[in-house]
Amino acid sequence: MKKQTTNFVIEANEVCGERCHKLVLRHPGRLPEVMAGQFVEVLVPDCSGVMLRRPISIHDCDYERNLLVLLVQRVGKGTERVTDMKVGETLNLVYPLGNGFLHTFDQLPMRPLLVGGGIGAAPLLLVARRLLMSGSRPVILIGARTEGLIPARGSFESLGVDVRYSTEDGTLGERGLVTANSAMGNDYDAILTCGPTPMMKAVAHVAMERGIACEVSLENMMACGLGACLCCVTETTEGHKCVCQEGPVFTPQTLKWL
Amino acid sequence: MNLNVDIHNLHLKNPVMTASGTYGYGKQYSDFYDPSLLGGIVLKGTTGQPREGNAYPRMAETPSGMLNAVGLQNIGVEAFCKEMYPTIEHLDTNIIVNVSGSSIGEYCDVAAQIDALPNVPAIELNISCPNVKKGGMGFGTNPEMAAEVVAAVRKVYGKTLIVKLTPNVTSIVEIAKAAEGAGADALSLINTVLGMAVDVKRRKPVLSTVTGGLSGPCVKPIAVRCVWQVAKAVGVPVIGLGGIATADDALEFLMAGARAVQVGTANFVNPMAPVDIVAGLARYCEENNIADINEIIGII
Numbered sequence: 001m002k003k004q005t006t007n008f009v010i011e012a013n014e015v016c017g018e019r020c021h022k023l024v025l026r027h028p029g030r031l032p033e034v035m036a037g038q039f040v041e042v043l044v045p046d047c048s049g050v051m052l053r054r055p056i057s058i059h060d061c062d063y064e065r066n067l068l069v070l071l072v073q074r075v076g077k078g079t080e081r082v083t084d085m086k087v088g089e090t091l092n093l094v095y096p097l098g099n100g101f102l103h104t105f106d107q108l109p110m111r112p113l114l115v116g117g118g119i120g121a122a123p124l125l126l127v128a129r130r131l132l133m134s135g136s137r138p139v140i141l142i143g144a145r146t147e148g149l150i151p152a153r154g155s156f157e158s159l160g161v162d163v164r165y166s167t168e169d170g171t172l173g174e175r176g177l178v179t180a181n182s183a184m185g186n187d188y189d190a191i192l193t194c195g196p197t198p199m200m201k202a203v204a205h206v207a208m209e210r211g212i213a214c215e216v217s218l219e220n221m222m223a224c225g226l227g228a229c230l231c232c233v234t235e236t237t238e239g240h241k242c243v244c245q246e247g248p249v250f251t252p253q254t255l256k257w258l
Numbered sequence: 259m260n261l262n263v264d265i266h267n268l269h270l271k272n273p274v275m276t277a278s279g280t281y282g283y284g285k286q287y288s289d290f291y292d293p294s295l296l297g298g299i300v301l302k303g304t305t306g307q308p309r310e311g312n313a314y315p316r317m318a319e320t321p322s323g324m325l326n327a328v329g330l331q332n333i334g335v336e337a338f339c340k341e342m343y344p345t346i347e348h349l350d351t352n353i354i355v356n357v358s359g360s361s362i363g364e365y366c367d368v369a370a371q372i373d374a375l376p377n378v379p380a381i382e383l384n385i386s387c388p389n390v391k392k393g394g395m396g397f398g399t400n401p402e403m404a405a406e407v408v409a410a411v412r413k414v415y416g417k418t419l420i421v422k423l424t425p426n427v428t429s430i431v432e433i434a435k436a437a438e439g440a441g442a443d444a445l446s447l448i449n450t451v452l453g454m455a456v457d458v459k460r461r462k463p464v465l466s467t468v469t470g471g472l473s474g475p476c477v478k479p480i481a482v483r484c485v486w487q488v489a490k491a492v493g494v495p496v497i498g499l500g501g502i503a504t505a506d507d508a509l510e511f512l513m514a515g516a517r518a519v520q521v522g523t524a525n526f527v528n529p530m531a532p533v534d535i536v537a538g539l540a541r542y543c544e545e546n547n548i549a550d551i552n553e554i555i556g557i558i
Contacts, residue, residue, distance in 0.1 A: 002289045003289040003290065003529075004289065004290070005290065005528075005529055005530060043527070043528075049321035049322050050319075051319065051322055051323060051324065051474055051475065051523075051527060052319050052324060052526060052527065053526070053527060094529060220314060220315075221315055221317055221318075221319075222317075223317055223319075223324060223326075223523075223526040224280075224286070224525065224526040224529075225526075226282075226286045226287070226529065227282060227286050228280060228281055228282040228286040228287070228525065228526070229279070229280060229317070229326065229328070229526055230279075230311065230316070230328045230331050231316050231317035231326060231328065232314075232317070233311070233314055233316065233331070234314065235313075235314070239310050240310050240311060240331060245286075
């Protein structure tokens, strides 16, 4: 899919967790096809001193109504400005960017586990939809420090698949880290994960020990999002690769961070 | 109305180019528009051998700008000539290769290999990269060394030789004159401004290299000042860059004496920035009854 820059109109802006907003954006024409795990670069409008776009995962899309859905956590000036915007205002996106999930597999996994950490769970909704379309039965496991930091529970639970939770304080699901969740013990043919780096490392470790195919989605600091500035690189077995263009999804075997 | 400008032997359909290090090898933006719409494109800094660049983190956002410390990651001149050049040589614009190195020999070697590419009418000699340990800015902060490397490359390179200058000096005019005296056909300025950012939570520098190059709107007034000073002092054409994001920004540089401009960091924010600026320049000329953009160049 060709990359483009488009002014979307904010159709809805709802709180969907602690410091987390769900932004529903309407494409003025026809929403082009996006892959699960791809991301957008959001222009932060009129925000003193904030220059660079903010890379945000695509959470969901609706081709019939030309809607794109983002989950945005308020972590700084830029994301606070964007989540303070009102319905009817315009948000400029550069998209769709990066290689999505599932691009390293020859065949779609039939019994995959999707592991999200906090806001990192965002892209897994579209991944699950993609898998369900092909008859695959994913299990979703989302972890966070506490219940409030698990975003958009409603969207995941409405998929009709097994959704499990881990919280460090035990306020939702099992107490502890995702790697200690009982769902981890089941038999899977793939593990796909997105979240904080220490969590992804731990999850990738489990997958590699058990010989399960794995994909991780990285979130390095980015400028262009297009593979031009070479700022967001990660070390791989083939040298530096741009997370924005050659990722964000990699297999852990190719990364040097394990 | 005429937007054409000439830089030595280069004929530009408009005075807008892209800046090295922000435009890859000319392909990253082709989904958005045809690079042939621009006066020129300056490609990623190219060295004798492939370079991995510096460790991550290499970027820090700062107020109205960013620091980078990429460190000249590139595929090397041989891969550029063999693999990359054939995929872009058809572009109907001035393809300019930014040539970098850590020794005079390396600069000359890369320049000579690029000289053999028929559709690259110019190189931009990068004696101003702040992010490499050897060479780079070291050549551009000393007039004698600047003259030495420019003279050496001049001997092996016959086409248009643009020399890119750093603002991290006491007198940029002195370096500019040295480069001109040694045979530069044009000067481009400014490269990034040496800067630093600290992560107060971690109590550590943000960049893996501690210092990096500052770019974006925050450096524009420095760049306009440098262009104005240099354009007054030299006879060769000056290409202005540093924080240009709009047509008004570009006009500032043209009025201050730049014959053409380069758009850099703005590409990261608005992928359409260079073509938007071309359109904005045409609109400005039309609204102000300017028949030829050259009329406003250096009017200050």
